[in-house]
Amino acid sequence: MxxxxxxxxxxxxxxxxxxxxxxxxxxxxxxxxxxxxxxxxxxxxxxxAGILHRTLEFISDRAERYTAAHPRRERDGDPRRDLERSLLLEFQDRPEVRENSTAWGELQATAVFDPELREALAEARLIWIGELTDTLGRIHPAAPEPARTVAAERLTATLEALSTRWLSELLPLGHARELMRDAIAVELAQLARQPAVTVFD
Amino acid sequence: MxxxxxxxxxxxxxxxxxxxxxxxxxxxxxxxxxxxxxxxxxxxxxxxAGILHRTLEFISDRAERYTAAHPRRERDGDPRRDLERSLLLEFQDRPEVRENSTAWGELQATAVFDPELREALAEARLIWIGELTDTLGRIHPAAPEPARTVAAERLTATLEALSTRWLSELLPLGHARELMRDAIAVELAQLARQPAVTVFD
DNA sequence: GTCTATAATACGATAGAC
DNA sequence: GTCTATCGTATTATAGAC
Structure with missing residues (x-):
């Protein structure tokens, strides 16, 4: 170290x-x-501003290590489990995770008033949503891509809002995890039901 | 005035x-x-600090006037339509709405670091979620109450996160509205399918 | 109630020695 | 590379006249 x-x-x-x-x-x-x-x-x-910029990069990198990186490394595992684990990783009472979640929420909130931050944010989010869309594809290969992307967007949105509520103690950690788990189940059920529009192409 | x-x-x-x-x-x-x-x-x-505190109260009151108040006043209308309208009211490019959405997001974000703000926030949210749970009950009377509350929590979470993304221009207004509409559809479908556990009580 | 100063301080940033 | 000391300014808050 x-x-x-x-x-x-x-x-x-x-x-x-x-x-x-x-x-x-x-x-x-x-x-x-x-x-x-x-x-x-x-x-x-x-x-x-430079400190801030680099710190947010630093945090973003660290977050990738414990979220986005995981599903990749374990491609051959159960994708359903991978999905759940990667989305629930954000809800842990470890200092490192708390720091990252807090900073990510702040990044979100700050970007509303700071155009400079938006670019970095948009990029990070695209990667994140892309990874999720892939994982969803491994679970339900028949689901059309747009539906999977939309599901991924909704899941990340839910995660961010639940995370904020947890961090401001409006929601106990366990409850937040449950809600996240439910949201995943709901989205997966939806994808399963959604018959692929392009199934005969 | x-x-x-x-x-x-x-x-x-x-x-x-x-x-x-x-x-x-x-x-x-x-x-x-x-x-x-x-x-x-x-x-x-x-x-x-006093200015801030009162302003957030002021904003919270105003928000109630254009969201929570509406469904009540139009109880006899189509509840499905009421639900959608009340959740989509947040996504409008009018200065008053933008102000409230922005301030609400800020309230959220600030509460993470400011314990004093949390109480007011928790109260406002309880009322909001309660109203939504009621509306969901008018749409699907057979759905058990806990399931409706959970759906309401997820819907408010989704709304807040989508609102933040819209305000920071990560998501165009129309796209945010679409995602919100989809989220409503998904939750309603879920509630419809969820057979009331206590249906024979 | 409302204003024009102005005090008090908190904060970002730099100079210059080591 | 690292420090102590300090400058300049932005910002909160108040004094005191009207």
Whole structure:
């Protein structure tokens, strides 16, 4: 774990974001969290916006490691189980997961007022939805692609909203997991019933 | 519309929040938006936090007027249509609606870091979900209550996430409306199929 | 009730020594 | 690479006149 300074700072920034949000991030607090001076933070990063940008990249990468990456690595496993696991991974009370979920929610919320952030967000989401669409295809190969994409969009939307509610303690973790599981079941049932429009092509 | 100063300020604050978010709200900008001095804002409100608190109440009240209130007033109409209309009301490109949607999303996002806001949020949401559960009951009286509540929770979750995506221009308005409509159809189909567990009670 | 200052401070960012 | 010290400014909040 001989992480360099830059990475240490990014990790510190991720923790600060989890506590106070993107817009509550203070450079001085990041420095304190990393145990260094503010000047050193500015030596490694151009400015506050730069810190934010890199931190969000960092978080996004980390999220891929524990969500999107999984289904791929286990392509030959039960896709139904893979789907459920990858969507439920977001609901865990581990600091690392909490941090990522919080930051992702903040990214969402911030993007409403910050056009610069939207591009990165759009890209990350496309990848995520693409992976989900693939997994859904492995479960129901007969379901037409547009229907699977729409299902994936709805599932990610549900996940994000449930995650926000969990993080603001409006929903206990177990309840959120249940609702997510139900949502998956509902979407899969829908896909199963939906006869492929192009089945005779 | 002989609104008093306080209300004028709250309206101004709502507009500012729609532009820059809760955490982007500057007291000076609220004052300018209301056409008065910052000192007068402080005469009417204790401090920045007080302005925020009252503005969110104001917005929450206004939202109830154009969503939750509607289904009630038109109880005897087609409940299926009422449901769809009340959930799609959030997706309109009118300034008032945009303001409320934006502020509601901000309320959500802010609550993750602000325990004080959670209570108001939880209350508003309970009312909202309750109304939806009722409407679902008028559509499918045979569906058991827990299933309807869960469907209502998922529908509100979907609405919030789709709203965020629309506001950050990740999803065009029409597409968001379509996804919302689909989500309603899916939930209703699910409720219709779900045989009432307590049908023989 | 409303204004024009202005105080007080929090915060981002940099200079310059080591 | 890293620090201490500090500058400049944006922002909250108040004092005091009308």
């Amino acid at each position: 001989g992480a360099d300074r830059r990475t240490e700072i990014l990790r510190a920034a991720a923790r600060v974001i989890a506590r106070h949000g993107v817009r509550g991030l203070r450079v001085a607090e990041v420095a304190a969290e990393a145990g260094i001076s503010t000047a050193l933070v500015y030596y490694h990063f151009k400015d506050r | 002989g609104a008093d100063r306080r209300t004028e300020i709250l309206r101004a604050a709502a507009r500012v929040i729609a532009r820059h978010g809760v955490r982007g709200l500057r007291v000076a900008e609220v004052a300018a938006e209301a056409g008065i001095s910052t000192a007068l804002v402080y005469y009417h409100f204790k401090d920045r």
